[in-house]
Amino acid sequence: NTFEYSVAKEIIENIYNQLNIDLSCSEVYYITQCLLASKKLIDVSESTNKKHVKNLVNIILKEIHEKLSIDFTNDEYLIDGLTLHLNIALTRIQFQMNIRNELLETIKNDYPLAFQMGVIAGKIVEQYDNIKINENEIGYIALHFGAALSRNGIKENIQAKNIIIVCSSGLGISVLLKAKVEEYFHNRLNVIKVMPSYEINNQILDNVDYILSTVPLKNVKSDKIIKINRMLQKEDVENIENRIFHKTDTDLIEITTFFNKDNFYIDKDFETKEECINFLADEAIKKDLMDEMSKESIFEREEISSTSIGDLTAIPHPISTDTKKSFISILVLNKPIMWGDFLVQVVFLLNIEKSKASLWEPMFLKLYNYIKEKNGINSLLKNKSYDMFLKEFINFSQI
Incomplete structure (x- = not known):
């Protein structure tokens, strides 16, 4: 019943007439889907879902403000960009048109705060539209938030x-x-x-x-x-x-309070990521550092996109920063386990309370760089020493 269907039929007829290739009927529907999705790029105003998507974007921005204490509700550039993107993406997802995001690992590891916002947006879309959104789509959504963070100087809170x-x-x-x-x-x-x-x-x-x-x-x-x-x-x-x-001036004294010898665990023989998360979360709950809802949020986050980052390491964390106290637990396993697409032997459970949400990205990046540049995991696995880890981490963070 769409104009796009008649166009798709004409395209296939032209292919047959000029190339003598007879495409199957199913291709007509696939081409129609492509035309329907790309049409919104040309004229979003024609979309009957525009009002719904605009409302969805407003809900997403309010949720990000609530969970991360970052306010984008007046950023018209971001609102327009997300509305345009979701108009296209929702159609693509509904038609099960899979898309590969070549930048995904870079976005996850280099722009963790923006990716966290993309995860929050994905949860909202799933909740209101009852469709499953994968990490490739989340990565593209995250790009809009990454641009907004840079454009507004929110991360640094500075004037030009x-x-x-x-x-x-x-x-x-x-x-x-x-x-x-x-x-x-x-x-x-x-x-x-x-x-x-x-x-x-x-x-x-x-x-x-x-x-x-x-x-x-x-x-x-x-x-x-x-x-x-x-x-x-x-x-x-x-x-x-x-x-x-003064990017390196993140308060190291405050950061070191995230670590505690009581949250450092070695020589464990867990076989699945679920066992690792359950152990670390339950220990934190016992110590009144987090609650059951935050534990559930860690599993929700993991289900959306794996938190393994290579180099035998995973950094699981809740979707939101509702934890009672900022802390980082460290778990060192006796042997590696499969965690998503990577082998993992060291797990950092990262939790940062809402009042310190601005430290979320610097903390993640300091951990990430310690793992990747310092090759700190080798030292952790070799020495299994909390004191040596903390000394190396602080020294590396000051460079």
Whole structure:
């Protein structure tokens, strides 16, 4: 009964006439599904579900505000983007048109807070539309939240800094460098202009917050000058984060209070991830660190998308941050078990209370980097020592 069906029939007839290939009838319906899904890209206003999806987005944003204490309810750009995306995605899911997300692991591991928001959104969609949403779709939804976090500077809670870029190379490199800075830092850095080194003087220096320079500046000396490479490499981004936004200044004293020797367990012989989660959650409940609802939330989160991250490690956590107290439990198994697609021998149960929700992502990333860059799991498995782990983790976090 749709216009798209007649178009699909015409496409198949044309294929037969021009290529002499007779496609089966089922292909007509598949092409119709594709046309119905993609049509919303062209004209969302025609969608009869638009009002429903807009309402769904509002519910999602209220839930994120409630669970993570981050308010997106006035971000029209995010609202429009999510509405457009869900219009397409819901049709795709209803037709069981599977989609692969090549960025999924990167999103899960590099943007854990945005992915957590995607998980919350997925639960809302399942609850209101009675459809199962997989982690590939959640990953794409998470991209909208990741962009919103960067765009609004919510994660850093800072105002944009005015900067000048000094570049000795040609115009093309200068323009690319400016674009890369804006891409990485969005509205957190306001690039006033790109200038050659010989034009920089103390008066210009006084009128900006920082200068990013690809060359040594002989005329002026100041802590405001940050040396960078011409192509803005990973170490430059990290250096800018540390110098301008003090990214490494997450309160280490507070972070160390998340760990406690009483929550460090070794030499266990569990055989499934369910046994691991049950053990860690039940121990936390006994110590009045969390409740049964939070335990259920850990299993819900795990069902949506596996929390194993490779390197013999999993970092399970609840969907929401309703736990009574921030803590991280550590479980070291005697032998690895299958956890999703990876073998796991060390489990970090991560719980951060709502009042400290801003520490959720920095804490996850510190753990992730300790595991991946420091190769800390080898030390944990070899030494099985709480004191050595804490010392290594703190030292690594201060780098």
